[in-house]
Amino acid sequence: MAEEAPGPLIWTLPEPPGRPTTSLGRAGILRAALAIADAEGAPALTMRRVAAAVGASTPMSLYRYVGSKDGLVDLMIDAVYGEIPLPDEPAAHWRSRLEHLARETWAVLLRHLWFGELVHTRPPLGPNALRYFDFRFAMLEPLGRTADELSLITSAVDGHLFGAALQLAHEQRMRMRVGLHTDDQLAAAARPFVEPILAEGSYPAFSRWFQGRTGAGPDEPVEWILGCILDGLTLRLGLPA
Template structure:
């Protein structure tokens, strides 16, 4: 990924982050610029991360994009840590949350997974932000509420509902990485996956000796012919998601009559 780095949410001052996330106070001094606001700064920061990568994100770079002095930003946003929290909460608010998804709980979880995947593809830098300490903004909490609603009342305990939501989120995070890396590889090299494999086919045929690697040669040839690439991230995503949903279905189906066991405590 472009300019690979890892950032961590929740590193800013908690009181200031929460004030920004919930807009309980937009700090503007007499020296504040009338053409600036928290929302405008956050939008510019997201644009920097989208187009240049997370490694390029800094208060200075955001100020340059806005055409203002760096110190002007600190009137509205205390620092990069708080800014990153609001960026995360803002993009999480982009995800659609329809209430009339067909297909029961499977359809609802499928919609959530696909919508989350699309969000990562629009904002690949999200893959580089560790959110074990998530920003507790309105969009993050609304997202969690919506995701829990997808599995509410289907026979799971509260802890199992949380575990299912976490499982789907973790799967999407891992599965989408391949799609992002493939897109960025094509962008950097100027070659599509198909072009790359065609150029390397003669060397791969020599390396993949069927006498030494019979399974790898056979399965690899079938996959390569089908995908015209090392793999198909979109197809792998759908296959993996279906298998996870199958497992959840077994958990619900095999539950003793009477529904979910009582919650602990």
């Protein structure tokens, strides 16, 4: 069965005027969708769930305001970009500027882990997203690099942040599903599966790694990996250190 064609970008669909018999509107629908996705993840986001949350009689009632579920996702993605604070006066050095923006972005993604699952499902061309992109490219333009090189820099950072959010979203959903809320609980549940593998001895390097772990490491692994990425970009592209 063929999938439904993607819906138009919501920015091309003017919001219809309200009706005297309903309090529905894009803002309320968006708030409900964000609350559902924040609490339960992207798979829980259905038009039926959102309709129930806003008191709509049927899911079809929402289509008048958002066009389709795609339109709702457009609004959600742009809302997250809108939460990322953009400084009035960025730091002088390109790396300090980019690191600061990445930290601010990660802080917002931690509140909306579903973003990593949905961000690449729709073109991020809403006003908040475009404002974010415009700020970031203006911030990097003084490097004097080509547009393709700037794309490589921003893609490397986005890939890291969005990928980390996606990984964390899946892990948290797994923990909620099976009731393993702490690391100790997760380790205890995994032990019956891991111990026979270690005892059997067919994977010696894996066994040495597993048994040698101490839990020591950077307090903020996402930020540490970001630093490694920027170190590599600095050397590979010959950027100012």
